[in-house]
Amino acid sequence: MIRRAFRHAINTAGRTVLAQIETLAGELRDACEVLETYGFTAHPPADVDEGIAVHPNCDAGQPIIVGWLDDKHRPKGLKSGEVCLYSS
DSSP, X not given: OEEEEEEEEEEOXXXXXXXXXEETTOOEEEEEEBXXXXXXXXXXXXXXXXXXXXXXXXXXXXOEEEEEEXXXXXXXXXXXXXXXXXXX
């Protein structure tokens, strides 16, 4: 099960990044782990509040955030094969 999620709070102080999210169904979830790739971590700015939550085994109880959607800060116009690491 995959759902759009809206971030209310984020905590980057622990071993993993944790977020409080609300899904479109109106469910509020605390301490949802944010899945990050090796060597990369981030604390998105407050206006980057929308993401994708995956529910392993269709268990809505503890979603994992697999990415934040950032249409406000993302660089535009990349050429084929280009890669960009950016921050706001």
